[in-house]
Amino acid sequence: MSRPKPISGYPEFLPAGRIVEQQVLDVLRETFELHGFGSIETRAVEPMDVLARKGEITKEIFTVRRLHADDEAPVPAGDQLGLHFDLTVPFARYVLEHGGHLSFPFRRYQMQKVWRGERPQEGRYREFLQADIDIVGAENLAAHHDVEIPLVALEAFERLHTELGLPPVVMHVNNRKLLQGFYEGLGIDDTAGALQRVDKFDKIGGPAVADLLTGELGLSDEVAAKCVAIAGICTGDTSFVDQVRALGVENPLLDEGLGELAELVRVAGAAVPGRLVADLKIARGLDYYTGTVYETELVGHEKMGSVASGGRYDSLASDGKVTYPGVGFSFGVTRILAPLLNRGELTATRSVPTCVLVAVDSEDTRAAAIATAGKLRARGIPTEVAPKADRFGKQIKYADRRGIPFVWFGGQTGDGADGPQSAQVKDIRSGEQVDADADSWQPPAADLHPRVGTA
């Protein structure tokens, strides 16, 4: 087999990149679990009719079939399977299938690969990792969860920033009730149509949106101007409420949306100052979300677009008897990490978990070296034994190539038992070398595991 080539759209990380990804996932998991979210995993495949329900994405679905099935009769439509393209659709199916065994409100997180047949480009992959949190109720779900979810997300992002050196984020939030109520208050009948046009605000700008609203929807210049005006409102505090009020539109749904959004902005402003803004042009997935919506940008990497998003939906799923409303948030883990890793903006201090390499000066002392390594591991210190008896220069080179900070040597006798002579451990970065006892020596805490940070 000659050297294989990568397949476009299927990113793979080298070991150091994978260490970064693992530590990111560890932070997410720890944050989620501290907030009482439990993990689930769903199978990678769903029946096509489950997947195809979310219409606009159908063309991106990967179908799956047994190789030898190709020769057989076509699979009945109901039995055809496809790879899931997000974690929401399988979660909704999981809730319906296992609902009798779950307690509601049900708080879950889920970190799995998903697959989409998109045209690959930076930030768009055919296989990528998502990390989702959702809270789902049976029949009802209190509005305070709309505030809770983005706070959990921001706490996770804040830890990723301060502990691992990822860029800080700004979360842009809006509320569908607010826009819907505003449009209704203006007397617009086709509110969905208006939302679709306003959704293009970032791409084509306010004047062009106004043209669409008047030209395509037949709105008056005055009404279109107000739609553009509200879309332009973006504040880091609750002053957006007065700015909306100043547009002079009255509607009960608008009031409700303003109230919910103001509460979120107020609480988030106190908890994580500067990380959340009310941005009234955010519209995302409007056939789906019914209340608060969230988008998140990495500061300094706004061109990557929203890397994490979510919102409130009145019906995640329904089995005809019970309807399950929910609020959720999805971290685009690969979408965040692949560009940062590819550009070398994030890195790990070493490419292996190993903290100590125990040198072996002759194969006769391998057993003693293995015993030393066992003692270090028993105290939680990741340790390798040199694969080959060799002079110390070679062993230090072995460690150096992998970023292993410490090389241990001596303390071994030829008969494989611990000898009386003292062992020594060398910090190969500083060259410092000290006597050490495998039952008590401890590396600096910062060296125990690879550290992740900016390059």
Place this chain on the structure above:
Amino acid sequence: MSRPKPISGYPEFLPAGRIVEQQVLDVLRETFELHGFGSIETRAVEPMDVLARKGEITKEIFTVRRLHADDEAPVPAGDQLGLHFDLTVPFARYVLEHGGHLSFPFRRYQMQKVWRGERPQEGRYREFLQADIDIVGAENLAAHHDVEIPLVALEAFERLHTELGLPPVVMHVNNRKLLQGFYEGLGIDDTAGALQRVDKFDKIGGPAVADLLTGELGLSDEVAAKCVAIAGICTGDTSFVDQVRALGVENPLLDEGLGELAELVRVAGAAVPGRLVADLKIARGLDYYTGTVYETELVGHEKMGSVASGGRYDSLASDGKVTYPGVGFSFGVTRILAPLLNRGELTATRSVPTCVLVAVDSEDTRAAAIATAGKLRARGIPTEVAPKADRFGKQIKYADRRGIPFVWFGGQTGDGADGPQSAQVKDIRSGEQVDADADSWQPPAADLHPRVGTA
């Protein structure tokens, strides 16, 4: 959507089962990393020509294609993709593709789902999780790694047994050189044919194997009897060497195999007594393995067959210039856990990570409850705030249903600030209730996270 039905062969765990799985994976990861194995993940898909190289499994491959590609021209054979059916084939491809960026010997672990279009039954799934460790060298790899790999595996199994209550294991090991050399020493030309017949020893028994060897391969009764005799040797110490010698066959490859296997049995007997036996009928995957081979059974669940296995291969991969020999081991995580979870033999003490539920007696005090929860979380205590203001009986019921051991209440004033009155925390299992300060109260260590154990 009506209640969906499970798809046969695709097991999914309820939240408590997933907690068991997570803790199993945590033990595996920690053990692997303590031994210097670094994580990698490979994409789920490989080109069909890469997958199909391992001939006998081809019929079980799932192919993947874009839904709308069905209407288009057939995909060229070289571009057709399938889901990986193990982690060895993708790892071999990864080593070839990224070899220039890796340091050899390369120690990696990999925990991912794999897919096989098998007929589903207990212990056989269409989607299942594997956890693999391998050490791969460039051009050569020392024999001591054949001893290292099963010791790492046994250390992991021992922790799963003592810490999480999984059944203990017995690992059955053999060495292909030993059998190959033995057969050559007997003058058998078709050694592969002999191995194939002997591989049926467990299923059909010694006399039937002897019949196959004489009838199908034309071996003499005496030679066939020796093949059956060596296959019947199974010892927990190195006495197998004398038993083989007593059969009177002389061959240098046999000597080499006996030496390697004796060393493994000797070292493992000292490190993890009673967990490893030399079992000379083990033959597995003989087109592939070239030295030591491992199989593992759960004690008391031998009917499940081998749940974890591996071995030495002289060529994991080759790019024409460099050949990569390796030795590896694969844990069938789903294969081990799904039956134990289904039968209720393993369980978690609760279905959520939450240790403390902070009660809310009126919506006016929710902010104070959130502040209390934040203080507990800041000290690593997984905490939820009650979703609904309610009387304490209901809140205790909420906790009880999920197995949350502690309910926190009081210490809140109606204005959302921490009040001066004392808070209390109740252990809902014992009913014991004590005054508590959110800045210092600590649950018993055993209650901080869900514990896994036998039911």
